[in-house]
Structure formats: structure tokens, C-alpha cells
Amino acid sequence: MNRNISFTINGKSVTLLVDVRQSLLEVLREHGYTSVKEGCGVGECGACTILIGNTPVDSCLYLAVWADGRTIRTVEGETRNGDLSEVQQAYLDAGAVQCGYCTPGLIMTSTAFVEKNKDNTSISRHDIKRAHAGNLCRCTGYETIIRAVEQCLTPEKPNQDTHCKCKAESGE
Amino acid sequence: MFDFESYHKAESVDEAIALLAQNPKSIPLAGGTDVLVRLHQHHQDYRHVVDIHGLKELKEISKNPNGVIRIGSGVTFTTLTEHPLITGNIPVLAQGASSVGGPQVRNVGTVGGNICNGAPSADSAAPLLILNATVVLKGTQGQREIPLHEFYQGPGKVDRMESEILTSIVIAPENYQCWFAKYHKYAMRDAMDIATIGCAGACNIEGGLVNQLRLAYTVAGPTPLRCWKTEQIAKGAKADESLLELVKSSVLKDLRPRDSWRASKDFRQHVIQTLAQRVLQAILNQCGEVKP
Numbered sequence: 001m002n003r004n005i006s007f008t009i010n011g012k013s014v015t016l017l018v019d020v021r022q023s024l025l026e027v028l029r030e031h032g033y034t035s036v037k038e039g040c041g042v043g044e045c046g047a048c049t050i051l052i053g054n055t056p057v058d059s060c061l062y063l064a065v066w067a068d069g070r071t072i073r074t075v076e077g078e079t080r081n082g083d084l085s086e087v088q089q090a091y092l093d094a095g096a097v098q099c100g101y102c103t104p105g106l107i108m109t110s111t112a113f114v115e116k117n118k119d120n121t122s123i124s125r126h127d128i129k130r131a132h133a134g135n136l137c138r139c140t141g142y143e144t145i146i147r148a149v150e151q152c153l154t155p156e157k158p159n160q161d162t163h164c165k166c167k168a169e170s171g172e
Numbered sequence: 173m174f175d176f177e178s179y180h181k182a183e184s185v186d187e188a189i190a191l192l193a194q195n196p197k198s199i200p201l202a203g204g205t206d207v208l209v210r211l212h213q214h215h216q217d218y219r220h221v222v223d224i225h226g227l228k229e230l231k232e233i234s235k236n237p238n239g240v241i242r243i244g245s246g247v248t249f250t251t252l253t254e255h256p257l258i259t260g261n262i263p264v265l266a267q268g269a270s271s272v273g274g275p276q277v278r279n280v281g282t283v284g285g286n287i288c289n290g291a292p293s294a295d296s297a298a299p300l301l302i303l304n305a306t307v308v309l310k311g312t313q314g315q316r317e318i319p320l321h322e323f324y325q326g327p328g329k330v331d332r333m334e335s336e337i338l339t340s341i342v343i344a345p346e347n348y349q350c351w352f353a354k355y356h357k358y359a360m361r362d363a364m365d366i367a368t369i370g371c372a373g374a375c376n377i378e379g380g381l382v383n384q385l386r387l388a389y390t391v392a393g394p395t396p397l398r399c400w401k402t403e404q405i406a407k408g409a410k411a412d413e414s415l416l417e418l419v420k421s422s423v424l425k426d427l428r429p430r431d432s433w434r435a436s437k438d439f440r441q442h443v444i445q446t447l448a449q450r451v452l453q454a455i456l457n458q459c460g461e462v463k464p
Contacts (some may be wrong), residue, residue: 001179013401020179021173021174021175021176021179022174023173023208024175041212042209042212043205043209043273043277044274044277044364046274046276049276055250055279056276056279057276057279057280058277058280059278061204061205061208061209061277061280062204062280062299063174063201063204063208063225065181065223066225066226072407088404109275109276116316130275132275132362133274133275133362133363133364134273134274134275134277134363134364135274136364138181156297
């Protein structure tokens, strides 16, 4: 049940031999893209979120053969020449990472959301929450994650303020 | 690794039908958000897969000059939520679609799959029922069209023959023009949850009186259900607060909610009545905004 599939991942073209029964999650992890995490395996937690084109998708419920001809992004491709992406930097600034297991999936969801809404001035916290509702963080660090996304959409807000506010409110 | 024995990728609807006819035990795989979950373990009904994921001919939404809206079965919930033909003409369906699962599931899951798996909780079903939607099925015997409420036969059971593909869902203009409609999903969480009760209502109001009411529920019986008796009673009623009481007192006669680990029958009955009132109130408000 093997097929050859070709796709572009993080800007690189690859051709792989896959079993039609494999999920894209399995194939990506086998080939070293271990930022893609398996959490629930049934599309509820979002730890395996990747972008197909610019669309967040749970790679655990996506056949690897469906990726044929598509463009895929994982968090491995977001850092370029050692520079973090805007979203990655915002997560760092906001202290939005605790255990880190959900982070790669969340970064991809945030990246798609920020890119789609870069010029949208009417984005509310509710919109951010809704867009991230498919990603669970068992450390429950949601508040800082939302702030990281807010920082990306309102860059004039100084990073330092966000950081201090976060510390004050979380009582650290 | 998913657990299935054979896999065929269809390049067209006709090829999918031929593949399904060749092996009557095979199942169509579209978005995969339900079927692939079941394929994690050995499942005797899911051994042979005909892959219709990404078939372009199932992904179209169109409106013809007469106002007939045709939605391809492979349209995702995200597309239903954002497409101007849906948000502009039948926003109640966008409300239903936007309440499904989470964003990743909505990006892949399809409306055809939501209907064909026969789930009593399908969020697209209640809005489609009050839109008097018909489903178009194509198989080796040709094409047929049946009303959605007849397509549902029991929990997980729909009137799809083994070789058939549900190709599209059709909504006629008389079922959405001059109607006010609303869907409300009640669940334990705001996202990533199955409805405890879902309620869609639509009202056609003339001169302050209810010309026609349509009301449909999910998780209030073995399939998504229309409230035929209540709809009959509401005919000619005053389109004001008294309608809320009238519907509340009648709606339970149309439905068969049951106890499950998600919610008790009593609680569901309470939610059914409450949602009827909320949905109708929202409809009356819409109506008031249009005709001040």
C-alpha cells in the first residue's frame, strides 16, 4: 500500500514513499519534523497542528497521501537564519510557553491567524480565543498566549509592558 | 497507522461510484474528521476506503438566477462559515457550521460527512432542516433528490445506498427568502464540544402573524428532528412574546430526548424549551429590526 508523494515543506521540495494508511503526523515525525506532536490523536488537542497552504490542520487526522502536491509549514521552518518569526518572538516576550508540548501547534495556529489578520483593525480577544479554540494547553497558559497574539496585531504596544503586566497579573 | 485493508483514490464522482459499486463494503472518506477517528482501531464496517477527499466537483457553492443555492457535499465548515453566498442568503447555516468542533476540524470536515454519518448532534443538520434542504445522491442507479428529513432514518443511519455519493445539498429560494432564522447550540463548552441540545428556528411573518414557523433540534431524538406539531400550532399565531409561551408548551411533544452521560433527559427537556424561547426571541428581534 505504498505511494510516492511530493510536497513542499518549509520551502523545501521533498518526495517520500509513504504507506497510504499513515497519517501526515506519523510521516513528518519519521522524517525529523518532531515539532509536530501527537497529543490526543483524534483532532481535539491541536498539538499536531501544521499549516497546509495557510490553513491550520490537525495532521493526526490527515492522510499523508493528501499532502501530495501541497505546501506544508511546521514550526521548524519559522525561524529563518537564526531569527525567530514575529509570532515566536511574541510568545517568548509574553512568556507564553510552559511545558512546551502544545507550543509548536499553537505557534502555527497563531501564525496563520496573525498573517490573515495583519491589516484587520477590528480583531477582538474573542476572535483570538475562537481562532485558538482547537489547541489545548494542559498547563492552561492561555492568557499569555492570547497576549502574544495581541502583541503581533498591535505592535506599537511596547514588549516590556506586556511582560510586566503578565507578571503582575499572574502573581509571579 | 490507520487500520484499513484497501484504499482507492477516486479522481471523480463517477469513479467513486464505480469503486463503491465494485466493493459494497467500502466507505467514502471525505474530510476524515469522523471516519479517521474510527480507523484508529480495527472496525469491521470500515475496512475498505474510497477516498473522495479534495474532489473539486464536490467543493462548489453556487446560486442560480432563480435563487436556488447548491452546496457541494465536500464543502468544509470553514467555507460555509465564510462564503458570501451562505452568509448573505442563509446565515443560519453559517451559524451552525461555525459551531462545529474547533478551527482545525472546521478547516477539513465537510457538510456532506456531517449529514451522511447520521449523527443526532450534527450542527449543520438543524439549520438545513429548517431550510427544507434536499440532498442529491448519485449512484449506479442514477441520481435522486430527497428531503433531508427523509434522508435520516435512525441514529447513524441514513438513506444512502452502498454505491451512492451525496453530491450536493439544495436549498430553494422560497425556503430562505422572506424568512428570519437563527441557530443556537447549547454545549458545556464554547468550543470543541458536542451539542447538549441544538435548536434552529425560522419564521415567516406577515402582518404581525406567523405565516409559517419551522423548528428543528439536534440531540433531542435519534436523529435531528423537525417539530411538525408545534409548527402546525404556531400557524397564524401572533408574532410577539405570546408565541414564545405557545411554542414552549408544545415543543416537547415533538421530541424524544433521552438520558446519556452528557446530560439527563430532564435537563435536555429544560434546555429544549429554553432554546425554543431564545431562538424565537432572536427571530422576533431580527424581524423588528427590519420592520421598525
